[in-house]
Amino acid sequence: MLMMRFDMRVxxxxxxxxxxxxxCAIQMAQWVxxxxxxxxxxxxxxxxxxxxxxxxxxxxxSMAAVTSKLPIMIAATLMPLYDPVRLVxxxxxxxxxxxxxVSYVFGLGYRKTEYDLFxxxxxxxxxxxxxxLARVLSLIAEAKTATRMPRITPPPFSADGPPIMWGGxxxxxxxxxxxxxxxxxxxxxxxxxxxxxxxxxxxAGHPIGMCIVPxxxxxxxxxxxxxxxxxxxxxxxxxxxxxxxxAEWNNEAGLTAASLSQAKTIDDMKKENGAYxxxxxxxxxxxxxxxGRLPLHPLCGGVPPELGWTYLKRAVEEVMPHLAA
Numbered sequence: 001m002l003m004m005r006f007d008m009r010v011x012x013x014x015x016x017x018x019x020x021x022x023x024c025a026i027q028m029a030q031w032v033x034x035x036x037x038x039x040x041x042x043x044x045x046x047x048x049x050x051x052x053x054x055x056x057x058x059x060x061x062s063m064a065a066v067t068s069k070l071p072i073m074i075a076a077t078l079m080p081l082y083d084p085v086r087l088v089x090x091x092x093x094x095x096x097x098x099x100x101x102v103s104y105v106f107g108l109g110y111r112k113t114e115y116d117l118f119x120x121x122x123x124x125x126x127x128x129x130x131x132x133l134a135r136v137l138s139l140i141a142e143a144k145t146a147t148r149m150p151r152i153t154p155p156p157f158s159a160d161g162p163p164i165m166w167g168g169x170x171x172x173x174x175x176x177x178x179x180x181x182x183x184x185x186x187x188x189x190x191x192x193x194x195x196x197x198x199x200x201x202x203x204a205g206h207p208i209g210m211c212i213v214p215x216x217x218x219x220x221x222x223x224x225x226x227x228x229x230x231x232x233x234x235x236x237x238x239x240x241x242x243x244x245x246x247a248e249w250n251n252e253a254g255l256t257a258a259s260l261s262q263a264k265t266i267d268d269m270k271k272e273n274g275a276y277x278x279x280x281x282x283x284x285x286x287x288x289x290x291x292g293r294l295p296l297h298p299l300c301g302g303v304p305p306e307l308g309w310t311y312l313k314r315a316v317e318e319v320m321p322h323l324a325a
Contacts, residue, residue, distance in 0.1 A: 001036075001037045001038060001039060001292065001293045001294070002032065002036050002037065002038040002039070002293070002294050002296055002315065002316070002320070003038075003039055003041060003293050003294065003295040003296065004028070004029070004032065004038055004039070004040050004041065004296050004297075004298065004312075005040075005041040005042075005043065005221075005295065005296070005297045006025045006040070006041070006042055006043070006053070006059070006297070006299060007042070007043040007045070007052055007053055007297075008021060008022065008025065008051065008052065008053035008059070008299070009048070009050040009051065009052050009241075009242060009245070009300075009301055009302055010050065010051050010302045011049070011050035011051070011241060011301070011302050012050075012302070013051075013302060018051060020305055021299055021302070021305065022059070023305075024299065024305035024308065024309070025059065025063075025299060026059070026062050026063055026066060028298060028308070028309070028312055029063040029066065029067055029070060030063075030066040030067055031312075032070070032312070032316060033067045033068070033069055033070050034069070035316050035317075035320075036316050036320040037320075038070060039070065039071045039072075039073065040060075040063060040070055040071070040072045040073070041072075041073050041074075041075055042056035042059055042060055042072065042073070042074050042075070043056065043074075043075065043076065044056045044074070044076065044077055044078050045078075045111070045114065046078070046081070046111075046113075046114045046117055046118075047111075047113045047114055047116075047117045048245075050241075050245065050302070056074045056077065057074065057077075057090050057091070057094055060072050060074055060094060060098070060102050061093075061094055061097055061098075064094065064097050064098035064101060064102060065097060067101075068099075069101070070101065071101050071102075071103065072098065072101055072102045072103070073102075073103045073104070073105065074102065074103070074104050074105070075104070075105035075107075075167060075185065076105045076106065076107030076109075076167045077104050077105065077106050077107065078107055078108070078109040078114065079106040079107065079108075079129065079132060079133060079136065080108060080109065080115075080120065080125055080128045080129045080132055081109065081114065081115075081118045081120070082132070084132050084135040084136045084139060085139065085152065087136060088136055088139040088140055088143065088152055089152055091104070091140075091156075091162045092140075092143060092152065092154065092155070092156045092157075092161075092162070094162070095156045095157040095158055095161070095162045096154070096156075096157045098157075099157060100157050100158040100162075102162060103162065103163035103164070103165070104162060104163065104164045104165070105164075105165045105166070105167040105185050106133065106136075106164060106165070106166050106167065106182075107166070107167045107168055107173075108125055108126070108129050108168055108173065108176075109125065110249070110250070110255055111249055111252075126172065126176075129176065130176070133166075133176070133180060134180075136164075137164075137180065139152055140152075140156065140161040140162070141161075143155050143156060143161070144156060144159075144160075144161055164182055165177065165182055165183045165184065165185050165210075166180065166182045166183075166184055166185070167184070167185040167186070167187070168184075168186065168187065169186060169187035169188055169190065169255055170190075170193075171190075171192055171193055171196040173186075174186065174193045174194070174196040174197035174200065174211070175196050175197070175199075175200040176200075177197060177200070177209075178196070178197045178198065178199070178200025178201040178202075178203075178204060178206065178208075179200045179201075179203065179204040179206075180204075180206075181201070181204065181206035181207075181209070182209065183209035183210035183211065183212070184197045184209070184210070184211045184212070184213075185212050185213075186211070186212065186213035186214070187213075187214075187255070187259070188213065188214060188216055189213040189214065189215055189216065190213070193211075193213060194211050194213065197211045198211070214259075217274065218291055219274070219275060219276075219277045219287060219291070219295060220259040220275040220276070220295055220297075221239065221242070221259075221275060221276050221277070221295060221296075221297040221300055222277050222278075222279060222284065222287060222294055222295055222296060222315075223235050223239075223277070223278045223279075223296075223300075223311050224278075224279060224280065224281060224283075224284045224311060224314050224315045224318070224319060225278055225279075225280065225311070225314070226280055226281070227280070228278045228279055228280055228283070231278035232266055232269075232270055232278050234307065235278065235300070235303060235307070235311070236266035236269065236270075236278075237266070237301075238300055238301030238302055238303045239266075239269060239276045239300060239301055240263065240265070240266055240269060240301075241301040241302065242276075242297075242300050242301035243260075243261040243263060243269065243275070243276055244264075246259070246260055246261075247260055247261065247262055259275050260275060261274055261275045261276055263276075281318050281319050281322070284315065284319045285319060285322055285323070288319075288323065294315060294319065296311075296312065296315055298311055298312040
């Protein structure tokens with residue numbers, strides 16, 4: 001499966017170029033449908049100098065409107081920064097527009113500047129998350145079954161409401177998922193995180209859901225080129241910008257994740273052979289065999305649309321047919 005991710009970082013670009021990137025992302029989603037098994041992943045951050053996408057539900061709605069089958073996951077939705085009523089209303093609208101294809105990984109967030117922007121206390125983020133998550137889950141349940149007013153309308157398209165998981169990189173995040181009866185998506189397979197999740201599920205009387213924690217050596221962003229060295233020359237600068245920004249944010253917060261790179265140069269990133277990779281077709285097939293997916297990020301770090309299209313089409317047209325052979 002192709003895992004196509006978009007976060008819409010567009011550093012040092014004009015408004016017209018930023019708009020081109022968004023248009024390209026929507027067109028890519030429409031183009032890939034039916035050509036290969038694929039899933040779209042959208043991310044969220046705020047107050048980022050490179051314009052990181054602050055409202056993934058808007059882009060999800062645009063992508064859902066031009067597709068009919070592609071699943072779309074918003075991961076992570078920084079739930080504490082939302083008004084619960086408004087969030088649930090928009091989730092339910094998107095549930096109808098997509099006919100149940102949009103799922104969510106809620107997260108706490110780890111950047112103080114985001115909480116400052118929303119005038120929320122960063123030190124109280126756990127408490128805020130617990131209160132708002134309880135409200136969100138209650139509102140969705142009421143929208144499904146309640147008859148009294150006031151309540152959120154219309155009811156969801158999905159029988160159980162839009163699918164929700166909780167994500168994060170700590171035992172506290174795993175426990176929050178478990179005690180609320182949600183599946184958990186971890187940032188890395190940290191010691192004790194699965195056990196913390198399962199215990200929280202049992203203690204709260206919930207069945208144990210999915211607990212997905214990526215190994216530290218699993219690639220997160222892959223570009224396919226017949227000559228990987230030439231590919232690194234083309235996309236390496238964009239990958240390095242992306243990696244440097246994530247590393248800065250996570251280092252400030254004292255966090256780690258399977259998707260991180262601490263590389264300072266393109267050569268370092270190549271030698272790392274970690275989260276960011278440029279591989280040939282054979283290498284891409286090996287990654288799919290090993291991990292069951294090929295994670296693409298065709299506009300990573302502001303990759304120009306025309307270049308992003310080249311790499312996306314190569315992955316779809318030169319890699320995926322081998323899987324059906």
